[in-house]
Amino acid sequence: MKSYTIDLNNRKINFKYRSVDCVNLEAEVKMPILKYVQNEDVTMCINLLLYARKFENENFTKEEACNLYDELISAGWTYKKIVQDIIYETLVVSGFLTKKEWEETKEITEMMEEKMKKRMLDSMESI
Numbered sequence: 485m486k487s488y489t490i491d492l493n494n495r496k497i498n499f500k501y502r503s504v505d506c507v508n509l510e511a512e513v514k515m516p517i518l519k520y521v522q523n524e525d526v527t528m529c530i531n532l533l534l535y536a537r538k539f540e541n542e543n544f545t546k547e548e549a550c551n552l553y554d555e556l557i558s559a560g561w562t563y564k565k566i567v568q569d570i571i572y573e574t575l576v577v578s579g580f581l582t583k584k585e586w587e588e589t590k591e592i593t594e595m596m597e598e599k600m601k602k603r604m605l606d607s608m609e610s611i
Contacts, residue, residue, distance in 0.1 A: 486500070486577050487499055487500040487539070487540075487574075487577060488500065488570065488573045488574045488576070488577045490569070490570065492555065492556065492559060493555065493559060497537075497552075498539075498540055499533075499536035499537065499539075499570060499573075499574040499577075500536060500539040500540075500574065500577060500578055501517070501535060501536055501539070501574060501575065501578035501580070502538070502539045502578075505535040505536075505538045505539065506535070506578075508535070509531065509532075509535045512531075513531070517532075517575070517580065518575075518580060518581075520532075521567075521571060521572075521575070524567065526553075526563070529553065529563065529566055529567060529571065530546065530549045530550055530553055531546075531549070532571045532574075533549045533552055533553060533566075533570070533571075534546055534548075534549035536570070536571070536574045537549065537552070553566065556570075568590065572586055572590075573586070
C-alpha cells in the first residue's frame with residue numbers, strides 16, 4: 485500500500501488515509517476532510533496525524549498523535565511544515581488531490597505569503 489514517508493530521529497514514519505478512517509474522521513468532525521484541513525488549528529493537525537497513522541496501527545491513539553506532533557516540533561518542524569509536508573502530502577497519496585493540484589496550490593500559497601511579507605516589511609519601514 486502506497487504511503488507518504490518521513491524520516492524522524494532515524495526512523496521511518498508512514499502516513500496514509502484509508503477510507504474507513506476518513507469516514508470515521510468525517511463523522512467525528514461533521515465535515516469533509518478537505519474542508520476540515522482548512523481549519524488550520526492544532527486540533528485539526530493532531531486529528532489528521534492520528535488518522536494518517538491508523539493504517540499501520542489500528543490502535544494509534546490521540547495521545548500518541550500528540551506525542552508525534554511534539555516530537556516533530558522538537559526536531560525542528562513547524563506547524564506549517566507539518567501541515568504542508570505531512571498532512572497535504574498524505575492527502576495526495578491517499579487520492580484526495582493530485583500531485584499537480586497540490587504543487588500548484590503550494591506555489592500560489594508561497595507567492596501570497598511572500599507578497600504579505602513584503603507588504604509587512606514595507607509598512608514597518610514607513611513607521
